Amino acid sequence: MHSVLPDVEKACSMLLQKKLIYNKYDEVGIVVFGTEETGNELAREIGGYENVTVLRNIRVVDEVVAEHVKQLPRGTVAGDFLDALIVGMDMLIKMYGNAQKGKKRLCLITNAACPTKDPFEGTKDDQVSTIAMKMAAEGIKMESIVMRSNLNGDAHERVIEENDHLLNLFSSNAIAKTVNVESPLSLLGSLKTRRVAPVTLFRGDLEINPTMKIKVWVYKKVAEERLPTLKMYSDKAPPTDKFAKHEVKIDYDYKVTAESTEVIAPEERIKGFRYGRQVIPISPDQIETLKFKTDKGMKLLGFTEASNILRHYYMKDVNIVVPDPSKEKSVLAVSAIAREMKQINMVAIVRCVWRNGQSNAVVGVLTPNVSERDDTPDSFYFNVLPFAEDVREFPFPSFNKLPSSWKPDEQQQAVADNLVKMLDLAPSAKEEVLKPDLTPNPVLQRFYEYLELKSKSTDAALPPMDETFKRLIEQDPELISNNKSIMDSFRGSFEVKENPKLKKASKRLLRDKPSGSDDEDNRMITYEPNEKKIDVVGDANPIQDFEAMISRRDKTDWSEKAITQMKNLIMKLVENCTDEGDKALECVLALRKGCVLEQEPKQFNEFLNHLFKLCQERKLCHLLEHFTSKKITLIPKSEAADSDVVDENAGDFTVKQEPMLES
C-alpha cells in the first residue's frame, strides 16, 4: 500500500477540504491499520484488534484534520481490514447510537491483499454477515475502494480471492459497494468527495395511457460539479474599518440612450423580440395569457428500435427514473418494461413536464438500467432528445466522393485497423481504464489544492498539474511502448504536411506543444484569420485588436499600421497614466511579441528607448519599476536577425538607466 498512500492522502484531503467548504458540520474520524502500534478503544476494552490505530476520533471537521490526513503513518505489518472495520463501526455506534441513520458512512481504502484473522468462533463468512447485518441495522453505509495496480508477487492469490469474496458478502448484506481501482487516477475519482443530498426532480405518474400509470421518481443522474461560486471582494473600505463587509453589489442601470443619464426603472422595461427588421414589444401579461401551457406529467408516446436513436442526439445531462420505492407494483412494472427493452433492444419515447406551469415540454428517451444487484430495483435513464428546430441541416461531402488522394489505401486502412484494435483502453470489462465514473475533474482537484496552499501563504504560486493527471491528458506511456511498432507504422503511413500555400500567420496546427504547458505564446498564432476583420487598435481590447491586425494578410501594410497604432495607444496610456500602468505594460509586451513575430526589431527597440526617456522626464517611476520587474528587454539578435542589439545587451537599457532614476 505504501506506494499509493500519497494518492490516498490526496483523495482524503480533497474529501475533507470540500467538507470544510460545503459541509462544515460533518464529523470525521480516521482509522489506520497495519501500523506497528495499536491504539483503539476495543483493544483497550476487550483486547485483540492489534495494529489498528485511531488517528482521530470522530468530531467536526477542522483545519487540523485536513492537514493530518496528508501525513498518514506508513505501517510495518500486514493490515486486517475486518478488524479495522469493526473498530470503525464501534466508533460510529458509540458516538451516535441508533441515531443519524443513513448518514453514517464507513469508507475502507485498502488493497485487500493481506489475510484476515480467523474469528474465535464460526467462519469468516458468518462473521462478515453478522457485521454487515449490524451495519444495515444501524444505518451505516459502507464503501470499499480496493486499489490494486501492480501487486507484488508475494500477494497470495488465495488471500485475494477470499478477501474479494468477503467484501462481496458485505455488498449483499449491507448498503455497501466495492469499487476496484487500478490506477492512482481512478483512486482519486473513486472517492465521492462532495456530499450532495439527492433531490427528486419529479414525483408522479409515468402514464402508459390514462388507465395505466406507474408511480416514479426522477433524479438527476449527472450534474456538473463546478468550482464553488466565489464572491467578489471589495478592498475599498479603509483597513481600520473593522465592520467592513467587503461585499460587492451588482447594479443594473437601464438607460434610454448610451449617452443620456436618464435611467428608467426595471418595471418600465418591456421585452422586445425581433421580427424581421423590427423589434416587437410583448408585455408580460400578453406572454402570460398566451404562452404555451403545460401540465405536469410523463406520458409515453411509444416504443422504438434502440438503433433509431443515435447516441449523439442526447442533448443534456442525464436523469434517472426510478419506481416509487413504496409502490411494489410500480417497481414490478418498471422492471418488466426495462428488462424487456433490454432483451428486444427497444427504447421508450416519452414527453415530460417536470413541474406544473413549466415553460416547455421535453421529449426524451427512456433506456433500460437493469440492476446488477439483487437489492436494487430496475430503473430507466432519461435523455432529452432534440426538437425539429434544434437540428441544423448542414450538408457534408460523402467520404466516397472525395478525391482518392484524400482516402486511405488498403495498406493504410490495415494500419489504422491495427491502431484502433491495439490502442485498447478496455481489454476486458474489468480492466477498463479511464472510466468516466472513476475519473476526477482535474480542474477541481487543482483548485482545491491551490486553495489549501493559499490558506497557508497568501502569495502561494499555482502548483503545477498533479502528475497523476498525466494519465488523463496524455497517452499512457506503457500502452504506447507496448504498441510502439504500431504507432510507428501509423505515423509512417499517414504523413501530413502543412499546406505550403498558406501564409505563416495561419499556420498553427503543426506547432504542437506538449500538453500541460501553459503556452501563452501560442495564443497569438491561433488567431483565426476568418473572423471579423479588425482594422483599428481600439481602447477596449487593444491587445486582441493588435494581434488580430498584425496577423492580417490581406494587405501588406497591416502590420505596419498595427505597430504604429499600438505605439500611439501606449503613449496615450502612459501620458494619461493613472492606474493604467498595467495595461500599458501588457500592451508593450504584446507589441514586443508582435515585433518579434514580424521581424521588426528596430521598430520596437527605438520605441522602447523613447518610452523610457519619456517616463524619466515625467518621473513615472512606478512604470519604470514595472518594466524592470517584468524584465522587458530590447529585442536582441537571437530573436530577430535584423536587430543590432547583442543578446547580452538586451536588458542593458534598464540597468544603465536605473542610476539616473535615483537622482
Next chain:
Amino acid sequence: MELDPDDVFRDEDEDPENEFFQEKEASKEFIVYLIDASPKMFSSTCPSEEKDKQESHFHIAVSCIAQSLKSHIINRSNDEIAICFFNTREKKNLQDLNGVYVFDVPERDCIDRPTARLIKEFDLIEESFDKDIGSQTGIVSDSRENSLYSALWVAQALLRKGSSKTADKRMFLFTNEDDPFGNMRISVKEDMTRTTLQRAKDAQDLGISIELLPLSQPDKQFNITLFYKDLIGLNSDELTEFMPSVGQKLEDMKDQLKKRVLAKRIAKRITFVICDGLSIELNGYALLRPAIPGSITWLDSTTNLPVKVERSYICTDTGAIMQDPIQRIQPYKNQNIMFTVEELSQVKRISTGHLRLLGFKPLSCLKDYHNLKPSTFLYPSDKEVIGSTRAFIALHRSMIQLERFAVAFYGGTTPPRLVALVAQDEIESDGGQVEPPGMNMIYLPYANDIRDIDELHSKPGVAAPRASEDQLKKASALMRRLELKDFSVCQFANPALQRHYAILQAIALDENEVSETRDETLPDEEGMNRPAVVKAIENFKQSIYGNDPDEESDSGAKEKSRKRKAGNADDGKYDYIELAKTGKLKDLTVVELKTYLIANNLPLGGKKEVLINRILTHIGK
C-alpha cells in the same frame, strides 16, 4: 437582479461555449415572387379545403406567398424579397414597362428584407387589388406587348442587387397559363417565344434560378411541354416528375416550420493529436443545439425604444464603483482566501486546446448516462494540414468496422473534458443527407458529476421485486403494439417555441387571434385508443396489478403521511389568531409558521415576512 430572470428558453446550464454558436449573418437569399394576375387567374378555380367553396388560382398563389412570408420573416429574416405582379392594368416598376406592378409598402425598398407592414398589407391585397392594380392580359399580338417578358426583365433588374457569390437569387413564377403565346399568329408567337426564352436564359446565366409554380385547372392539367419546359430548362427525365411534385411544393411553401435557419459555420477548429508527431486538422460543427426564440431586446415601455443596460459593481462599504477585474474570495478555514481573476483562469488552464487521442474502447463501454451536453460534430479538413482527411477516414472506417469509439482529452472547453469520439456513417434517404459522415464528440462527465442514485434505492438484504416471465411477455406484447415505426429523432416541433412565434406574429401583424399551434409532443390519442393497443395495455396492467388495480401495496409511505399528520396536530400548540392580533407571529420560527400554512393548505414559499403576511391575509378573511 438578473438581466432576464424569466427567460423561458434559456438552457438551465449556460453553455460556456455559447459564444461560439451565436449566429452570424446567414448567407443571403434574394427572392422575387412573380405572380400572373391575368383575368384567367381569377376565373379559374379549384375546390378549396372548405366544402362547397371555390378558390381562384390568384387566391391560391397570393395566400401561399403570404404564408410563406410569415415563416420567412422568422426563419431567414435577412433575406430580401420582392413581390411583382404581371398582366396588370396599372404599372409600377423602375423600367416603366407596361403590365408589370411591383408591390411595395413605405419604409422599404422594392427588394428588401420583409417587414411586418409588408406582410400585413399583402394579406389584404385581394381586397384592394382591383382598385389599385387591376387585372389585364398583357400579351397583345398587335402591339407586341409581352408582359411575361417584361416581368422577367423587371425581376432580373431587381435581382441585380447583391453579389451572386454570397447570395442565392431566385424567382418564383406563379401562373396557370401553360401556353402564354398560344393565341398569337405563328410568326409573332415564334418571335415572342424566342425573346422570352432568351430573357430567361440571360437571367439564369447571371446565376438566377427560376422556379415555376404552375396551377392546373380541375379538368385540364397544366401542360409544361407547351412552353415552360424550355423556360425553366427541364430535360426529359425531369419532365415526368415535375408536375406531380408541384402540389407538394406549394404545400411546402405554405406549411414551413418556423425555424430559424443558421448559416453553416465552423464552431471550432481542432487539432487532433493522434500520437506524438502526428496531428491532423478537424473542424467542429454544432449540428444540434437547443433552438431559442432569438435574443431579447429590452425596450422602454413608454417609447418602445431599446434601452441600454449598464452594469456596475458597487462596494457596499463605501459605495464606490469598482472596476473590473474584481478579486474573488473563498471563505476557507476561517479566513477569506483571495483569488485574482487571472489566477482563476490559470487554474482552469491545464492543457492546450488540442484534442488528444488516448485510446479506444468497445461501444458498449459508452453508457447512456455518460452525457452532459449536446455533442459536437467533427469533420476533417485538409486546408492547413494536408493528409488530415485521409488519416481521419481511415480511423473512421476502422472504428465503425470494429464497433469501437475513441477516448480523447479535449482542452478546448472549460473545464477540459474527457470525450468520446463516435464514428458515424453517412445515412441518406430520398437523396437527402440524414446523417453526415464524420465523428460525433460526446462530452463525458467526470466522477464528480455522476451521482449514485441506485444505491439510494437499494434495501440491503431485501431482494427488489423483479418481473416474472409472464409479466415480461406481456410487456413485450405491449411494446410491439406501441411501436413507433420509422421514428425519427427530430420529428417533433418544439411546442413552446412554435407558440412563441405565433404570438410574435399575431402581435406584429395586429392579428386578432393567435393562430393555433398544434402540440405534436402529446401522445397520439387515436392510436392509443385502437382496440388492440388498449387490450395490450390492459393485459400488461392485469399481469402487474392483478384484478384489483387500486390495491397498490404501500411499504413505506404510510409512515411518512402519519408523520405529516403529527406535524399538523402541532398547529394547536399556538393560537395563531391571538398571535396575529398582538403582532407576535414574528416571534415564531419559520417551521412553526409553516405548520399553520400546511394545515390550511397555503403555499409554503417565500421569506419569513412573506409567510407572516400570508397567514395574516388568511386570518383576515
